Amino acid sequence: MNSQLIADAVGNSRGDENATVWDRLYAFWFRRLVYTQIWEDPVADLAALRLAVGSTIVTIASGGCNALSYLVAQPAQVYAVDLNQAHLALLKLKQAGLRALSDYRDFWQFFGAANSPANSALYLERLRPLLDGQARNYWDKRNIIGRPRYAHFTDGFYRHGMLGRFIGLAHVAAKLAGIDPALLLSGRPDAPARIEALDRLDRAFRSPLLRMITATPALLFSLGIPPRQRALLRGAPLNDVLHERLLRLIDGHPNETNYFAWQALHRGYAGPGDSCLPPYLQRRHYERMRNGAGLIIPHHASLRQFLDSLPAREVDAVILLDSQDWMATGEIRALWNAIDRAGRDNVHVIFRTAGEGSPIESDELAMLRRTWRRDEERSAIGFALDRSGIYGGFHCYGRR
Secondary structure: OHHHHHHHHHHHOOOHHHOOHHHHHHHHHOOOOOOOOOOOOHHHHHHHHOOOOOOEEEEEOOOOHHHHHHHHHOOOEEEEEEOOHHHHHHHHHHHHHHHHOOOHHHHHHHHHHOOOOOHHHHHHHHHHHHOOHHHHHHHHOEOOOOOEHHHHHHOOHHHOHHHHHHHHHHHHHHHHOOOOHHHHHHOOOOOHHHHHHHHHHHHHHOOHHHHHHHOOHHHHHHHOOOHHHHHOOOOOOHHHHHHHHHHHHHHOOOOOOOHHHHHHHOOOOOOOOOOOOOHHHOHHHHHHHHHHHHHEEEEEOOHHHHHHHOOOOOEEEEEOOOHHHHOOHHHHHHHHHHHHHHEEEEEEEEEEEOOOOOHHHOHHHHHHHHOEEEOHHHHHHHHHHOOOOOOOEEEEEEEO
């Protein structure tokens, strides 16, 4: 079922008859755990949405970080929807952790540091009994040498998953190029060693080798970039786009508070504590996370399928992540029609795009603009606050 839903989504992005071999390969690749951490900033999301207490939220689950972090806004419920069963299994594991671990230190050890040998016992004795069959089977599954997936939390969970491994390869490449990521993360902006590291980084991104790598779709799958989304960046060479966004990630916000920069350059979090962490991992929010874990409702479905199943006028906010970058025009239109039916009068929708522009502003989707209006102020706030820096656009829409 997981495989078919993902294949259908990628096929629908072009129409099944136009799907390329790269589309089909990406659909196969995306069945795996891609993101151990979501790369959209929940603080930016909440600032743009301005949710009232008791709101109903529908979001794509991804790694579950944001669905849980939205609990700081005191919603009535958060529906976390995803095509990828691996991502849903991760969200369910975090929910089990919140239910089972009353001490923040234990929760941090398992999901924050995520590198203690003692986490195997925590999983087997306290988290596993609270999982449903799908999630339990996912984390119990063993690889070819007999190592279970839950052992990822004993040796650095954030080094696993497709993106985690890709970042690891990038660190190896940086070392070969003489670049120390630690200097980019913690060095003073005017320190000569940091300036030299940035110069080396610039030369590396302009090298023929990196140009060749970024021109190969299969090598970008580990960044979670499907073929259609890659095509949206053709206005500039992809190596230049990635370089510019990496610099925004490194320098756009103070590294003392930017946990995305820590994940990219340190391959882990700086915590424990109350800063430089996603909200759900912060000590000050832990009791709220524990009390609200049951308000997160995971669903395995496409977002449009799920919205169609809800009663009319139930939803206050919809978070699409960058999913529309995958979609064909007809699928986007159908999705927004589903949001129109399920959303309350004051519903707001946020999403990111690889390029700068919003698909809703295209000529093909002009009909949607009779109902929906881009909120320029909220969109600007979301873009400015988003610490991950990897997207070209942040968009917030409400009804006219």
